[in-house]
Amino acid sequence: MRLITHNMLQCHVKGCNKDNFPLKLEEIEIEELEAEFNADFIKSMLNRLDWKALAQTTFSLGIAQLPEEMPEELNDEMLQQLHHILLEVDITSGRMVCQGCNHVYPIRDGIPNMLLTESEV
Amino acid sequence: MLPTPDLSHLTSKDYRNVYEPAEDTFLLLDSLEEDQEYIKQLKPKICLEIGSGSGCVITFLEQIVGKNSVYLTTDINPEAAKITQRTGKQNKVKIDAINTDLVNGLLPRLENSVDIICFNPPYVVTETEDINSSLIAASWAGGINGREVTDRILPFIPKLLSPGGSFYLLLIQDNKPQEIVDIMESQYNLKYQLVKKRRAGREQQYVLKFSKI
């Protein structure tokens, strides 16, 4: 699971509607990927990202220190950094924990498991 | 004609637990191909396949759209999610597979964000109990009218679609496609178009397209 995908996932346990995003990554293993840099693609993805969540996650993982708000102008260096963060950091195993209800979503073989049991739906 | 994705890495053992591409899959591929000019001009940024099985459809969609998009898939079957990921690798397509029920976990974050959605659902008319009775049963057993899984996804489609985006849905005659058209038009205000229909043995199959205006 790449961080761009992590940025799109949130807790959906019934009644959990506080602090349910972003999910906190724990005990993760990371593999670096190599993706072709395309500045236009990164720019076009910006309005579909949740910047605050991305900044929070990359900070807590010690990967990057992004500004708290999305900068108005993104220079090439920043786009390269975003490219790396979003597309080249692959989480192969670990878990995502909801900060609202503590539900744990495991990640195995690089695939996040968002399934809930009957009672949680 | 676009080439069908390379599935040579999959064996009959894989298809014990995961749906093997069949006529329905290929009708969906043909529909995407027929619609490729429309799909390209949308310049999709996020594409999503629900119930990706082997991953054949999303991989084919990447051949149309190209590298500048994110390709998300969901499947309730963890084996299918793994195999989808493998099919991506085999075809050099980066797929982000998620093991989930329908689109659980993607909303509200992806509201108005998904440009193309595809779904070839479990559509066979069965008893309700047959749905999800095994990994492979989940791929075909659709319950009453073969509609029980499909009906659950409908309300999420207008939420997920970006303005101008489209949802491609495979159905058979037993699913009463006209009822689905009525729901999507009158309740969710989506625009309907029939993309393709074909007879496969006893099944009359359709690919319907619903677009957000």
Ligand SMILES: C[S@@+](CC[C@H](N)C(=O)[O-])C[C@H]1O[C@@H](n2cnc3c(N)ncnc32)[C@H](O)[C@@H]1O
């Ligand atoms: C008819 S198969 C289609 C597989 C593949 N997309 C194709 O066209 O060959 C239906 C797929 O939907 C998945 N599925 C069934 N119920 C689901 C659900 N509730 N959520 C997500 N996926 C589901 C099945 O596991 C299976 O992979």
